[in-house]
Amino acid sequence: MTKQLFTVMAAGMALMAAAPAFAQQGGSAVTAATMQGPILSFSVSEEVRSRPDQATIGAGVTTTAPTAVEAMRQNAAAMDKLIAAAKARGIKAEDIQTSGINLSPQYDYSNQTPGQPPRFIGYQVSNTVRATTGKIADIGPLLDALVAAGGTNIEGPWFGMKDADAQLVDARGTAIKAAEAKAADYARLAGYRGAELVSISEGGFVGQQPPMPYGRIQSTAMEMKATPVEPGQVANTLTLNFQYRLVR
Template sequence: MRILFASLMLATAATPALAQNVVGGPVLPDGTLLDVVATGDITRVPDVATLRAGVVTQAATASEASAQNASQMARVIAALRAAGIAERDIATASIGLSPQYRYGENQPPVITGYQATNTVSVKFRDIAKSGRVLDALVKAGANQIDGPQLSIDKPAAALDEARVNAVRQAQARAQLYAQAAGLRVDRIVSINEQGENRGDQPRPPVLYARAAKADAQTEMLPGETEVSVTIAVRFLLK
């Protein structure tokens, strides 16, 4: 739990101008307004991993580089389908073709060949099996892998739990301020949600790494991710 900011604003019948300056709030006579910003957070184990896998090829001509890339990428896509990855979880991320140059001193650059790239985004809904699929992709011809981004497939319940924690934290802090000021919390005037973190966190590639033995499989480690919601709560103290 984290409290980001708390501030006191007085709004009394004797100072109506101050009460009227509170944006979006009613005029509250004979009371003290307290604004608290609180963040409620919880941790969950991610259940979805998204990676980018692709093929980079080079050849003397653009057509040769493209043809080699298409052939190699077709094997990679076939390996994904054979591993049981659904069509909805495979999407083209990027396709590129660019010349390769040789540079010499006081000489114009000379094209020495062409590089073709094709990358797909792959969503793994079973993280435990993703390492085996990665190994199959490499055997099929994938020579570029980036990621993963680990996330929670259905974060709604986790977000609601974080919201409840945020409200409780705000209430506890309001009680603290009220006691320190010799007042009591009368009621909540307003609650505004300021932002949320659904737990979609990119992770460095070291989260999947091949073991020392040649026949060992790549292992994906999900770890934990944080889900959080930040709210602003206005209390009336008397």
Template sequence: MTSKALALGVALAALTFAPAALAQSQPGGGGAPIVVQAVVDRPALTLAAHGEVKVAPDMATVNFGVVTEAPTAQEAMAQNAARMAEVTAALRRAGIDPRLVQTSGLNLSAQYDYVENNPPRLRGYQASNRVTVRVEDLARTGQVVDAVVAAGVNQIDGIGFGLKDPSAAENEARVLAVRALQEKAALYAQALGVPLGGIRNLTEGGGYVPRPPMPMYARTEMAADGMATSVAPGELTVRIDVTGVYDLQR
């Protein structure tokens, strides 16, 4: 083989095994060449699915308040403080740990009487102290409500139900979500008539969100003859959303 033929063979071999790239000279012939890389993406399938678990709540959150009115701001606040002290003592007697009681709002505002064609007339002051209580023994929720009302609470804003530890329910929902995603991916691949490859990417969304407090009238029934308030907690839904990207084999 001549040296010219050998050189040509080496050049052809280099072209065969080199990456798919083309070199173009810049206009005018000056400077470095511009490299255009030919990239062929693998076909992929992007899908979303979710898993849901129904679970009974094991705790409650009760929002209530004490509202007092008096001719002066000082009197309104003093009366409110005295009544809240009784409410706090009632919570302790009901077995509520102080760490589960949190002030959620404190307000003092002037109150006016409005008469047509007359300037507003100051009637007095209103003090409001709102508290959020976490009841970890769900069966005692109605008793706690009755205890604070008997101690002086005159405003109940709502009650919500939740989970002390949602991790078990979330993990169960995750398994269901991934199973649903796998089944959907297999179905699409079968419909397309191509083998399903491995999963390239997986992202998660959703998770446990405590149910917001609802008005008491929507959640409780006051029994007659002085019996305890009946509370119906129902059930909660824990949902996990997943999105996956699967390779499709050629």
């Protein structure tokens, strides 16, 4: 029994000594295997830039009143006008979504007497909706219409693609060809005959342009000019993760 146990322990130690070694260089990893060729791991990224076909903007109203009930009532009436203005510009009801409602007390801390609490002013309500449209050319007039309807809080626009994945079809093929060439190059440099694909996994993101600040317009309707908005391009990035086995 003792001799058999010693033999098993010796075999286990031999396997541990032959455990895979790991080396990494330039963002690519090569794992040496004992029975098969080493595994090469790396990623390939491709970026596709295209003109956006949809945009999202945020619009809201902030109101202040002596009581919370009155502040909410005033805000609701103002938001009804804002939403109606969005629909009048062709925004569908299903493309308008409330993104936040906030009610909070307001205090005046100026000229505060030491030891005395700040002066209570009233309650402030902020309500914001986000609207999405495919009419890129109408973004400027839409923003102007929302401000004219009483909007005091404007965010965006955020540009994007309705079907971002469709923009990446060609990028996948390009990334796979680049991976094949890279794996073959590693195999040649390491003294191997070639490389066999073991696995592919996909990860990536769809980039968006940063939001554009927008201020309230004070000019009259006769003087008002549509707010210029340039959509530019949005970047869709695809990242594929590869594993190849180097073969003799």
